[in-house]
Amino acid sequence: MVTRTSNVRVVEARYIEQRIPRYKGNPLIEALPPVPTDEALIKQLLRLPDFDVEQREWPTEDRLQMVGGLSMFLLPLERHIRLARALDTLVRGGYVGRAPSTPEYARIYQALYEAQQQGVAFLEMVETPDESQLSSSLIGMSGVGKTTALRRIFRRYPSTIYHPEHHVYQVPFLHIEAPHDGLSVKGLAGSILRKLDLLVPDSDFYDTYVNTRGRSSGEMLLINLAAHAMHTYCVGALIVDEIQNLSNRGTSKSTLMSALVSATNQLGVPIIFVGTTKALDVLGLNYRQGRRSVGHGFQTWNAFATSRDLADPDEWEDFVSVLWQYQWIANPVQLTQHLSDALYFCCQGVPDLAIKIFACAQWRAMLEETEIFSVHSFNAIMKDELAIVEPMLDAIRTGNTKLLRQYDDIPHLKFDTLLDNALGQYQGVMQPGANIRPGDPEFGPAVADVLIAAGIDESRAKTLAKRVEADNKVVGIVAGAKAALTIAQPKPARRGDSTKKEADKQEVSLAPDDLRNAFRLSKADGLSVLEHLTTMGAACRLEEVLGLV
Template identity: 30%
Template sequence: MKAAPNDNEAPFRTLTESARAKTRLDVVADYVPSEIPEYAGNEFIEALGPIRSRKDLAKLMSYHPPFEHLERQHPAHVRKHLMLRLKRLYEPLTDQNNIAQTLSEMIYSGYVHRTPSSPQFHQFLQQSYLARLRGATEQIEDVDPMCDSYAIIGVSGVGKSRLTRRGLAQFPKLIWHPKLRMYQIPYLIVECPYNGTIRQLALNFFSELDKIACTAYEVRFSKRHMTVEDLIREINAAAHLFGIGLIIIDEIQHAKAASGGSSEQKFLNFIVRFVNTSVAPVVMIGTMSSLEMLQSDFRQARRTIGALLSNHKQDQEWNQFLKILWDYQWTKKVCPLNQDLNNAIYERTQGVLDLAVKLYQYVQRRAIDCKSEEIDVKLIHLVADEELTRVAPMVDALKTGDIAKLAKYGDLTLPEFKISATDMKNSEVHGISLNQLRDAIKVYGEERDLN
């Protein structure tokens, strides 16, 4: 298949062989026949390889940096550099693995009605091209896409963005199909602009596409005034041409920065419209501060089911995570993990994994600097008092579960809905719809007013 109908459509051209050799981002498609009838014969799907089991996906997502016991004998300044490996440590827990599986399912199912060798696929490309030549503003009818939308909302520091990237690492960023003469991008991660503008979000999409496929979309569209429908049409055309399997919009809470309530509303209307007409499935990632914004309009979005991630409880999964983390110890005196140390770390981080890793690193640095070369409970609290002062009020809010305190910090607020309002702070939320959560918040607010 030719990448574009003529040379005048330069941004829509796929890479030349020389450019492709320079990028080295792509792999050559190798098709693995699928046992699922709906997937069989679809080059986009069969190029992704077999569906991974839960266990295999967990292994793939995990990353345990190298560590040698002899490294404890290095000078202090060297050991401090070795500690930077902790930032790359990743161990998926149950929630992370569940979300990664969902993202994988969305990619596979989103390709069901997009078989690149089918006449319908080529028909869409031809219609899209002719519409661009005419400057048409109407939406081009799609080939019955099977697209879902999904939201990952959670407390800051629980690793929403990272779990998404680790979960999608099972797929190449760019696949070259020699027989079809076209490329496939299994997923594209776009960051919501800090100023919450529709135009910049679209340009961010094209910028990320340019980075992967060496195209020139951003330059072309940055010079043109385009309506919302224009932007959606061009994004869909590019997503179709490059076989984009999943579009992830990260940091969706930035939409709240749109100047004025009307601007925020326009941005949300664009997102809803985009989700409902997208060629590829769409995932939105945001902190809890984006929840109220999403609740207002996402009643209209089709199948917007989400994962709500809170801080981890001090349970078996937390203990397993801390055990893995504790093996990376560069102090000269080896301090085995015990329940007192576990309790101290949890008390000062309340199960926010990012904070736990940071605190553990800070404590080791302090132990080395003060020459004690030993980790103990007293040192953990001392370092937390000095290094985590800015997040201390937020950690305290998580610790007490006080809704009034949590409400002060948009990134931490996690209202619950399973049981009565008075017990909300002690319950759990897993995979509910944003509409359900919206209704729960509304009921809870009414109960608070009555009290």
């Protein structure tokens, strides 16, 4: 049964008897989906684009869009299975001792109430079972798919479960992100309340306590209120994503981390810190916080490891072998060890970049009408479309951890943006006459018409068009006209040519009585310029002027 209230999708609890002794009789655990086998889990996590080999015959505009479907590609690897198992154990373990309508459940309410009365966040008076200490962190470089994996894994769980017998709503997981400009204690509480209001019908915690009274509410009271809401709605796990952004908050990050740890202690709600390697600075604020962010099967997510041997695959080879099958170009390229190694070098095993390079290579092949790509295509894409991430990739290649920390976050490049950029670079392909080549009866006359419109004489225009067609170096009317205009422009004179040509012109055009002839004659016969000026009657000797002769 599915009910809809206030546009919120809620499922009614259906209970599954548990075999694990500490899980038995707990409706919050019994309402969760059963633990799947590895095979079933792989099928649930797998995300592949719609593909059929017949689609390679579709028009270019349709195939361009189909390549964009690679944005949802996710191939479950061993790391995904391990993460899914760890998260499931974490959520179930966090619910131990928190079953509704039990003394333990009521005791937490009492502690929250007394803390609120005293104007503090929490009181150190509630003993929670060991499972509530199972918070952890998922740390790894940007682009390896941490957030994507978490969202895909938690899609296995209903967003909200209603328990009619207990009149309780259950939210198995709550995923919030720290904004890039940092997250304060008050901001964290507000994010929790706002998200819960979206998931639970008729919930109005945020509007009631933040929008209307937020300015007068202290940060600690808001944290207490957020904890109250998480307990009321039986939150199974709190995921705080982009935790590295807490480093932007200066000294307040210590206060916030303490609040998060206290929430875990008091409520028994596991918290999963997710972030890049910069998050280690946040999680290592002190021993207590660092200790609580490690363990429980959460490995560091680095780039895919490679064996450099398709016959003996590691993570990268498994990934690229499946990805490679999704080609919409007319002449699909067979995967070779050389191509695999080249793509790995370009993306350094970062799956997000590998998918985007692979997509861009197909877009280029379609727009250039070659319908094929190569290692050269990968290199050109890294130079053009993905140049912004090259500094970070260089840091990975050299193993420079200090430099890598500066480029911790890979700039987010959306598929739509990459496609728009590709179309922009090859917009000429979409223009009339863009595909007309030399040898086509329309090529020469069309190029000549463009030149005539530019003001070139008709006869000259036809001659230039014939020269461009004979060179056979360009494709398209626009490219042909540009080449012809380049030929039509006079070549710039080399340095010194202008002076020499002007002098030659003067030699021919000077009149016999032009005094400048004295300089020309002086160079020819070796006599002085004065002697030639004297002969021409334009000068006389000094002795004659002084009357000495």
